[in-house]
Amino acid sequence: DTGVSQDPRHKITKRGQNVTFRCDPISEHNRLYWYRQTLGQGPEFLTYFQNEAQLEKSRLLSDRFSAERPKGSFSTLEIQRTEQGDSAMYLCASSFVGAGTGELFFGEGSRLTVL
């Protein structure tokens, strides 16, 4: 068990460019979550998957954002036409869900800076 891994850890991009983040969850976990965290704030929910199905998307997830989890394994979060307001830490978490939400295991995050 190597934990949740995220790549890249840091990304600096110019406004208008596209960026993609990858998350590899803990292998036996069936749920995968994306959160966004800005400085001094708590994580804000973006979306989650159960296996390969995307079950919920936050209103924060504009149409410039898209997330996938093909084959129910790793997930990608793509941001198109980045804006300065997209600068944040993007956190991925996974869990094994039986009845209710248990403990989430977080990755170290991908920090995005949009210039």
Place this chain on the structure above:
Amino acid sequence: SQQGEEDPQALSIQEGENATMNCSYKTSINNLQWYRQNSGRGLVHLILIRSNEREKHSGRLRVTLDTSKKSSSLLITASRAADTASYFCATDTGANSKLTFGKGITLSVRP
């Protein structure tokens, strides 16, 4: 939207003292969880308390839950400099099984 609100926003104590952090929430919950985050890192789960539990212990951590007041507290006893971090409460309402986090408490433990 963030359901949980932690109090205080920042706490500074001397090593060896106890740290008490509070969390209030708005809607009924299945469980409430506390997480810790070191600067620039991911979050680490500390403890989970279910809605039918009133108190739970884990090492130097003690968490209480009062569902009638919609509040929880986290007590860290005999604090250490290594406890310096941000602490977040997170609620699971069970409706769609995602956690909603508060804004967090910044704890500084002076050596």
